[in-house]
Amino acid sequence: MSINERDIRERRFAHEIRTALDASAEALPADIAERLAAARRIALARRKAEVAVPVPQLAMPGPHVPMFDEDDSPLHRAGAWLRRLGLIWTLVALAAGLMGIYHWQQQKRVEELADVDAAMLLDDLPPTAYADEGFHVFLKHGQ
Numbered sequence: 001m002s003i004n005e006r007d008i009r010e011r012r013f014a015h016e017i018r019t020a021l022d023a024s025a026e027a028l029p030a031d032i033a034e035r036l037a038a039a040r041r042i043a044l045a046r047r048k049a050e051v052a053v054p055v056p057q058l059a060m061p062g063p064h065v066p067m068f069d070e071d072d073s074p075l076h077r078a079g080a081w082l083r084r085l086g087l088i089w090t091l092v093a094l095a096a097g098l099m100g101i102y103h104w105q106q107q108k109r110v111e112e113l114a115d116v117d118a119a120m121l122l123d124d125l126p127p128t129a130y131a132d133e134g135f136h137v138f139l140k141h142g143q
Contacts, residue, residue, distance in 0.1 A: 025033065120127060129135050 120130060
């Protein structure tokens with residue numbers, strides 16, 4: 001039974017009890033009604049205290065995998081272990097992919113720089129002309 005189904009059953013049961021108590025509340029003597037009202041106030045105060053302190057949980061995308069499973073069968077434990085292993089392999093594949101992309105981009109950058117160097121060495125102008133600031137101004141105004 002899942003947590004939601006259990007919660008729904010508890011709420012239905014509580015609603016049935018409340019309905020039965022409300023129906024017979026007027027027939028009770030005054031002293032019993034007062035004791036029940038005091039017990040209800042105490043129960044509500046405790047419930048508010050429980051709700052006021054939420055339990056922090058890590059939020060992760062994807063299906064929720066509890067750290068401590070309620071079902072302790074060997075098949076369930078193996079499935080939980082395989083899910084965790086699948087998550088690890090996914091992270092390893094992602095890291096390998098990112099490293100591959102980085103290496104590919106670095107290789108492209110080296111090839112571009114090599115092409116620029118080859119063009120500069122095969123050009124008729126000496127390499128010192130490219131370092132001269134006046135040459136760049138000449139090229140901008142000449143075009």
